[in-house]
Amino acid sequence: MSGVRLLVGTRKGAFVLSSDGKRERWAVSGPHFAGWEVYHVKGSPADPDRLYASQSSGWSGQVIQRSDDGGVTWEPVGNKFAYDGVPGTHQWYDGTPHPWEFERVWHLEPSLEDPDTVYAGVEDAGLFRSTDGGRQWQELPALRGHKSGPSWQPGAGGMCLHTIILDPARPGRMFAAISAAGAFRSDDAGQTWRPINQGLHSEGIPDPDAEVGHCVHRLAMHPSRPSVLYMQKHWDVMRSDDAGESWHEVSGNLPTDFGFPIDVHAHEPDTIYVVPITSDAEHFPPEGKLRVYRSRTGGGEWEALTDGLPQEHCYVNVLRDAMTVDTLDSCGVYFGTTGGQVYASADAGDSWAPIVRDLPAVLSVEAQTLP
């Protein structure tokens, strides 16, 4: 019988949550790498037993862990992330030049075909690739070296490259997003990049319609329709129908269009999910009610999903990498909170139940659908 494995990164370690296809009863293993921040754990689409985890701490820096047995055992692999050449400067919070300094890996994106190839999005923003299962990492320097690089500036969480999407239909096309620079696209496997931010409008930067400088929180794509992208920006939920060439706002009737994650139903490319957060000053749900909002129209028209979610006194956040879907017939949707809950819906968001309630603050959740 098919099943689901959730890979959960938290402030104090990683957890693996496993269930059969009913998704009613879950086994919990962990903490793995106890006491360390685990920003992200993700499995290879080509080999679901091959997992990569980003483990870090302020004391001891970055470690990359690899599992070849679905998270039962782990092996530290390479952790040398050296920028190509002399990295130069970006803008600091106050607008002054600041040297590029590696801080941590935010996001790991395994290749769609090769379990040994994996991309890493890092802070300060850069894109790295390993082709030997994580042992050695080389920067793809063209992104950081884009002419706009010296003008990029950090978001509140750091200047992170947090989103990497590989286009399944067009080999070599990939998308990346950086806070606070914006979205970028490469059509040649990362050799060249260009900003794709036309249509974004951001208050709080000198030119609200600038080519770069936007605090993009997350991008999402349905693999069957890779030219359509969805974006949760700092403020505004956006949609592109031309692979990022232009964007239009689809916030519609959301109670607030600030938030972090956005994701797409596994079988319905026009069904998308966000978790509205009150504001950039108040990182918790409006009115203390934890509500996932679902649009079945690709944005614009949204419905609140509340069944099983706390509707009073809830002041958690849901971070950008902390929502995911499985690919079972009835699409499962999952998200983790900064309060340590991981919620699951086995009916595409109609109803929810917590799998766990008391983990450390959840940084990321990824689902693997197992045969």
Next chain:
Amino acid sequence: MIRVVLPAHLRTLARVDGEVKLDVAGQVTQRSVLDALEARYPALAGTIRDHDGGARRAFIRFFACEQDLSHQTPDTPLPEAVASGAEPYLIVGAMAGG
């Protein structure tokens, strides 16, 4: 035989319990001890000092014989008590965090 005490997180990463005992060829310095430590436990590379240049990570300190050696040059000989194994070389995580 050099005795090295690691902070808890790094003992876990290196999969060791208690003190690490190392044979160090030649002069016993912080650099030679850390080189030997990383050669024995490659997972520790980059977690105590930078890959490039070997600079001590900011929140890591080096103590021995009730002295703070964190700011000594890497090639300064360690105290004889460390070189003889009478006293351990302590790699310490700064007290901070949550």
